Amino acid sequence: MAVIVSAIDEPRSAKLGKALIFMVWLALASALCWSETVWRDEVRALSLALQGDNFIDMLRQMHGEGHPAVWYILLRAAYIVIGSPVVLKILALTIAAAAAYLLVFRLKLSLSIMLLSLFGSFSLFEYAAMSRNYGISMLVIFLIVLSWDKGARNGILLGLLFALLANTNVHSVVLVGGFLAYWFFDLVLARPRSPLTEYRAFATAAAIAAVGIALCFATVYPTFNDTGQNDLSGENFALLALRALVAPSSHFMAFYPNIVLELIVAYPLASHIFAALMSVLIYGSLLALADRRPAMIAAALVLLGLSLLFTLVYPGGYRHQALWLVFMIAITALSPRSQREGAGVADIEAAGGIVRFARLCFPILLALQVVSGIEKVNQAFVVEIPFSRSKDFGAFMQSRPDLKDAVIMADPDYLVEALPYYVSNRTYLLREERFGAIVRYTRNARLSLSLADILKTAHRLRQSEHVPVVILLSQRLDQIAAPVSLRESYVWRLSLTPEDISAFQSATSLIKRFGATAGSDETYDVYVLK
Template sequence: MASIVSVVDEPRFAKLGKPLIFSVWLALASALCWSETVWRDEVRALSLALQGDNFADMLRQLHGEGHPALWYILLRAAYVVVGSPVVLKVVALVVAGAAAYLLVFRLKLPLPIMLLSLFGSFSIFEYAAMSRNYGISMLVTFLIVLIWEKGARNGLLIGLLFALLANTNVHSVVLVGGFLAYWFFDLVLARPRPPLREYRGFATAAAIAAIGIVVCFLTVYPTFNDTGQNDLSGENFALLALRALALPSSHFMSFYPDSILELMVAYPLAFRIFAALMSALIYGSLFALANRWPAMIAAALVLLGLSLLFTFVYPGGYRHQALWLVFMIAMTALSTKFQGEGAGVVGMKAAGGGVKFGRLCFLILLALQVVSGIEKVNRAFVAEIPFSRSKDFGAFMQSRPDLKDAIIMADPDYLVEALPYYLSNRTYLPREERFGAIVRYTRNARLSLSLADMLQTARRLQQSEQVPVVILLSQRLDQITAPVSLRESYVWRLSLTPEDISAFRNATELVKRFGPAAGSDETYDAYVLK
């Protein structure tokens, strides 16, 4: 167990082992990134970043999307230089590579935690191969730790990093609050009392962070994606808050690999057992920071803050949940430095057993992420099942010269969002009755559609635009034999009847059926209107 809490600082390992470890990570992350088919949320961000004639226009049109502006600014700037959609993958990989470099070479972490963090699913896939804005959170978080480690508690510098972190995504605002809580309790609990300049630095950083948080919320709210929020009508807010506090596993089940999640779906008893185990692992992991009370309090507050955000605003996916793991890694690095400086030795002895237990729980959590990462590698290179069929559809369209000017529409509408990465065809959004590649999840749209409505819209487009119309349907029509009303997205409905299906199939030609997609719902049948 001693190796769990020790810091590996041997010169030979630093010179040979760390570069080798980083090289392996970089090769694997790059292979995953370039092999991965982009999906709608990734391309949606690029489409948003490229709208408008300039940066100011882009920022105005971005208002209300649901994310702050930093990721879009980076994508737009890179596109100005490169002029290709490939910047989506390049920027994501560069950001993830910088974070991984800090994790391996600059943060003071025990070797097991460093290795498991580096090869966890969030580091190697979700924040690297998946081109989203959450990888920036990991990079900025590690930069903050690095500044702290050097003792440069300059209120201005760290405050600017806090403001930057708050504008990576809304969830990272909670991380900013966690860092401020860590700093505050570090000052309050310190003995002897720190000098006044320490409090001035904290106040300066807090003020700058507050400005960054305000900028984030002014960019995000009011959101035009008003259907994407949790429906809390008739719910008891106090009970929801207590449940979020008592059972964190209810919002962090994605920490389990897919193989365990599938087992839990099949067996209700297994679900209860693994849910209880996840709560125990999460709360147990907090004790890994028991040698540093400010860090433990901050990590607990971030856990609570994310749980409440998932409960009252919108549910969190793995990319959101893993931000707590990133914050735990940051607090571990700060606590390791505290231990290495020899401060608080008495506290360390008193909490030694708890720290070892907590570190073991955290190691198990991180090991689960490595298993998830192995599943991603297997899916990409062995099973060869893509995350989305958008790339395959793009290749199909390019093989059909007769469809080069075709308009593409889909149900659900969001299936077209990934296509601009691979195609230049115009796309049409039936629920909003407009051309575009960015879906607005608004109630001011056709929330209910039938297959007859889709066919009517396609005929109108064919007549008005005088070009072929391709229709993508996520539903396999030959498998539906009775009237159904299906829920799609947040509040959309699609109605299907045998009569409408027969009419649709008579008016169209099924030209391609795409295989399964792993991790998303982006597979479909492609029809061409006759």
């Protein structure tokens, strides 16, 4: 693991070097942020934040969405000041820049770990260019590290930071548990024994954190997105949990860059090899902490906690999985190699080669994230394939004055969620049969639709609203020659038959077809009802 370095009496050249590194990161992150096309999950959060007449009303209406309130409160407050959807990008980049500043100038990390962490895909793109709530977690985690004084830990301050972290996203509740576990085992394993005042500080922080966790769950549950959870019907709950505990690395395959993931898709047998390699890297990263047992226990518990969450609640994407990397960075900066534990250190050093290899594993994991970051830069500025076609669609709609008042509907419904960032047209949700820009993934909706149903709804809307009706379809109808029933989203289904396709094409005009995207499914054919 990284050797901890001191910032005391840092030479001027080192400070200038760090400033240059930070400016390079800021230039890259800013370019990615402003070039990135926002997609539905980003705009959905802003749409939720702007609900209601005030903050209280907004919080009431977003209850059950699946995320705690901090991101929405920040978005609404920023929108009051700026008054434009661009607050999404400004806020996300500002938060990421603050976290990057702490990473470069304040955290006590080796140069290699700092650089690999800074230019990894999670800190360069996922938590900076992508306007989501997970970047707040990284900032708060680094603030926790800076507030962690081994001599006199402030239970109130750390407790408040833990509570704040728990309300950035549900996954960060697991990280709070990891920090508390680290603190607890650092106390009980310390030699000589820790004084009673330190236990009191821990109890204070734990109590405040518990309040924050309770607030998070009170905001999130019960969720109205009842189809968004893993379907465990017919599954053995104990067996699922056991698999998550035995092989948690299987839930972190997104740590590989796209070039490897594409290889796994092309050659399924390779997936076992790469899964085994990921296990080696993850468990090696934990083993490298063996001379800091509290840190190793905490990192292992966070790994297992996230694995259980991905197994039993809902699958984890890269943005969720990368939180473990951020926690590992924090633990690395937080827990210098010390002799406080005494027993066992000599045995670990005697292991020699194994520990030296283990200490390479986490840097290798971070290096994989840098490769992913390079891929993001390549997609944005070389290949120029957008993450979503929502921006292109907005430009197209601006070029069609005859459609300025059109109602937009889509299948799947969630394709309309990104559109309010670029167009002001009203959007209609087919599954829920209502106007709106926020899809509720509920079973109390039309779970099965046919193309005939979509066409019928379009005719009804044009008759009732007296405006053009634009229909976005993710399916390329001219590529379907036989009856099919397609799964969409979590439990939605769309039925297509040659007869319905012929009737739909006769009643509509295909006015635009958008190309491929990089990383999302937000591309579509655009039809207008004749």
